[in-house]
Amino acid sequence: MKRLDRRRWPGDALWTWLCAGCVALSLFMLITLLTLLVARGLGHFWPAPLEALTLHSGEQVIGQPVREAPLPHGAGSERLYFTGNRELNGADWRWVALDDIAAVNEPEDAIRLERSPWGDVTGRLAALEVEGERLTGAPARARLQSLLALPAGQRPRGELVLTTAQGSPLVQPLATITAFQAPNALSTLEKAGVWGQGVWRFLSEGPRAANTGGGVWPAIFGTLLMVIVMSVIVTPFGVLAAIYLNEIAHQNRLTRLVRIGVRNLAGVPSIVYGVFGLGVFVYGIGGSIDTWFFDEALPSPTFGTGGLLWASLTLALLTLPVVIVATEEGLARIPDAQREGALALGATRLEMLTRVVLPMATPAMLTGVILAVARAAGEVAPLMLVGVAKLAPQMPLDGEFPYLHLERKFMHLGYHLFDTAFHGDDVEAAIPLVYATALLLVLIVLVLNLTAIFLRHHLRRQQGGSWSRS
Amino acid sequence: MTRPALPARTPWRQLQDRIATGLITAAGIGVLLAILAIGVFLFWETLPLLTRFETLSLERLSPLAWGTLKAAIAALVVALPLALGGAIYSALFMSERLRARIKPILELMEAVPGVVVGFVAGLVLAPWVERHLASALALVVWLPLCAVLAGLLWHATPARLRGWLPLGRAGLWLLPWMAAMAVLALWAAPMIEQRWLGDDLVTLLDRRFGLDYTTRNTLIVGLAMGFAVIPGVYSLAEDALHDVPRSLMEGAQALGASRWQALWKVALPMAGPGIFSAAMIGAGRAVGETMIVLMASSNAALISLSPFEGLRSFSAAIAIELPEAPPGGLTYHLLILAALVLFLFTFLVNTLAETVRQRLRRRYRSGGGR
Incomplete structure (x- = not known):
């Protein structure tokens, strides 16, 4: 035995190890991808310290370190700082070579403001002047916090005085400030609170500053609405066809x-379905509807352009096979004895279907619909042809009659990600948000898929035990 | 008088049944017709091209066709070895308990949306590879060697210790080993690059061979799309290999074959059609994938063999150009022709794969005899 082993040793065993390596490598790729998304997507909301740098040239810089990159020809490395103050510096970002830095400290009064016109500001908080009072230091920060909780219209008139890194004063009216951060003065627990707030704002607010800031709520809402309309269309048709x-x-x-x-x-x-949707739904059906009913609005199209309805229809067509296949699988598992029993007791075919067969196949149908929703939520390519928008001015669901506006364009998480990452003006600012969006999208799709897997597993075990056909 | 417990088949119930059956039939046939309409529409909209055939069309389509082919080949070069190797290992060597966990995880990889993979490939992987081309290429050679090295070390350890790290769970415990080796390679590669080549590999390629390096190139597309194609191929190939009747494998091993010989001489020929159909489905997916190609390649319509240059595929061209093309124009019809080609290709490939798979299933059911 031992002799035999030795004789075949190299050729045999090494191939096996190579194959085992393949599994390990695939898992490695998946884990790396997910870790990257989680780390960068969630890490972005953790308040980074504001560093005040003194360079060898004597220049002062205040900013949040973002990342480091090596300089060419082995000349050390440089670090990217977010400095803000676009109107003073001409840019929001600054690369600083590590060798140029003479001293770094983290002053407690360093502060980062979010304003509604212009971008963010960094500086040191000199004073808060409100209602004739002049506050400095920690009381000023506490007061500012409570003032910013009020809507912009109800705030008392007042001003915030900052000292920029260069030492010049910068006066900012209270009404223009949307949020502020003084990360150096925060304890770890408070930072966690700020982090939670950041995540919540990301999920619940609309995008700002050409999609490079703010949140993704309209995109989440658009994705949800599109998926719901799609399920309403695809479920009955898929089940009936099955x-x-x-x-x-x-x-x-x-x-x-x-x-x-x-x-x-x-x-x-999927892109082929998109082409079909554009040619048939948008240009064909939508164009005809426009000439018949919305004649007065022409040449600007109402239904003859991409919109929620056409996107949902296209994705319904795309996911139809998923629902049909899953439902059929469920129907095929039901033993014929059940059907024959119902018919023998005098039921018509309709009664047999609705009272016996369909209740037993419900979990399978549900699995199919969940898988369809998961597929549709992650699909972007066909949407680019049939109605997704970079920035939709109006939500497709609002208080105006008829409430659900099927002809409007909508925002979608996947497309938002694509557009922000590749067509934004300030990619550096957008990237952290893109990571967060990607993480959100992956989470949604994975949770849906896991639900479907568990449902199917549960179903198979249940049916395998009680009334298996074989 | 006793009445029957169930009401008799009244005409009303009969009518209800008729109507419902009719409705279901109508809806079912309607759905199937709607699906058929896709093919008909694509054919119909390409017909005008026949009347106004211009040489221009061929010139515009051929770089796209080449790009599609190149992207698909790059993806398959990455995906096929990984997926098939993984399938062989997890079907025949992995412990059943671990297999029940690992397989669904690898299948979940398929659910990761293309737009996310494309973003990571285009904005994270591509700039990194451009700066560390030598390291990236070194990893491709080094990691398989590491797996083999692990095997050599494993055979050299005493049998008592081997029990701690059984082959059946190697897919899992190789993971930290590979990660450590990858870190080692990343640390050592730049030094070797400086020592042996004396310069950055990208500059060297340009100077020595005149090869242009684009940040988002075919290599990146291959890696990213390979990632997307692996799970589909793996899952189908694994099913085919795992369903090979146990009796055949055991018979071969009883006659003195090693596990690897049994795999090579018995399981692979048996499951060959299944593996073929898995590869076909992978090819179909690679040809049609849109977002990954769009985001991970430079979208320049080129005809070149270099793996360091960008490409533009049919699907990416449709996604970019079709929304702007006025309906009825030449570009519109050309792009629909591209969609038709994609449709026909994937449909044929999938039908072939499905037919082969069904035949294989029948063969397994009959116990393996041909």
Whole structure:
């Protein structure tokens, strides 16, 4: 035995190890991707310290360190700082070579403001002048915090005086400030609070400053609404088609071909569905609706351009095979004895279907719909053709009659990510938000998929035990 | 008089049943027709091209066709070895308990949206690879060597210690080993680059061979799309290998074959069609993927063989150009022709794969005899 082992040793075993390495490497890639998203996506909201630098040239800089990169030709490395003060410095970012830095400290009164016109400001808090009072230091920060909780209209008139890194004063009216951070004065617990607030603002606010700041709420809302409209369309049709294929149509060569065809449509690239949606729904049907009903608005199109309805319809078509296949799988698992029993007791086919077969197939249908929703939530390519917008001025659901505006364009998490990352003006500012958006999207899709997996697993175990066909 | 417990089949119930059956049939056939309409629409909209055939069209489409092909080949070069190797290991060597956990995880990889993979590839991986090209290439060679090295070390350790790190769980405990080796390679590669090449590899490629280096190039597309294609191929190939009747493998091993020989001579020929169909489905996915190609490549319509240059595929061209193309124009029809090509290709490939798979399933059911 031992001799045999030695003889085959190299050729055999090493290939096996190479194969094991393949599994490890695939897992490694997945874990790296997820870790990267979690670390960068959530880390962004943790308040970074504001450093006050003194350079060898005597220049002062205040900023938040972002990342480091090596300089060419092995000349050490440089660090990117967010400095803000666009109107004074001409840019929000500054690269500083590490060798140029003479001293670094983290002053407690360093502060970063978010303003509504212009970008962010960094500096040292000199004083808060409000209602004739002049506050400095920690009381000023506490007062500012309570003032910013009020809406901009109800705040008392007042001004915030900052000292910029260069030493010149900068006066900022209270009404223009939206938020502030004094990270150096915070304890770890307070930082955690700020972090939680940051995450919440990201989820609940709209984008600011050409999508480089603020939150993604309109995109979350648009994605949700699109997915809901899509499920409303795809569920009945997918289920009916599956019932037809499995319960009503004669099982012959043709049904088998159709089944293969449906299965294969799940593999057709999503962009092809987008082309179909653009050509048929938008230009064809939408164009006709415009000429018939919205004649007065032409040539500006109402339904003849991309919108929520067309996007939902396109994605419904795209996910139809998913629902059909999952439902059919559930129907095929139900033993014929159940159907024959119902019919033998005098039920019509409709009663047999609605009272016996469908209740048993419900979890399978649900699995199908969840998988369809997961697929639709992550799909971007077809949406680019049929109605997604970079920045939708109006939500597709509001208080105006008819409340749900199916013709409006909408924002979508996936497209928001693509657009912010590749078409933004200030990519450096947008990247952290893009990470956060990517993390959110991955979480949504993974949670949906896991739900479907558990549902299916549960279903198989339950049915395998009680009334398996074989 | 006793009445039956159930009401008799009244005409009203019969009618209800008729109507419902009719509605279901109508809806079912309607849905199937709607699906068929995709193909019909694409055909119909490309017909005008026949009447106004211009040489221009061929000139505009051929770089796109080449880009599509190049991206798909790059993705398959990355994905096929990893997916098939992983499938072989987890179907035949991995412990059943671990397999039940690892397989769903790897299948979940497929759920990661393309736009996220594309973003990480285009904005994180691409700039990193440009700065560390030598390290990245070194990793590609070094990591498989590390797996083999782990095997050599494993065989050299005494059997008592081997029990702690069984082969059946190697897929998991190789993970920290590979990570450590990757860190080692990243630390050593720049020094070796300086010592042996004397300069940055990107500059060297340009000076010595005249190769341009684009940040977002075919290499990046291959890596990113490979990541997206792995799970699909892995899952199908693994199913095919795992379903090979145990009796055949055990018979071969009883006759003196090693596990690897049994795999090579029995399992692979048996599962060959299944593996082929897995590869086909991977190819279909790679050809049609849009967001990854769009974000990880430079989208320049070039015909070049260099893996360090960008490309533009059919799907990316459709996504970029179609919203701006006026309906009825030449560009519009050309792009729809591109969509038709994608549709036909993936449909044919998937049908082929599905047919092969069904035949294979029948063969397994009949116990393995041909």
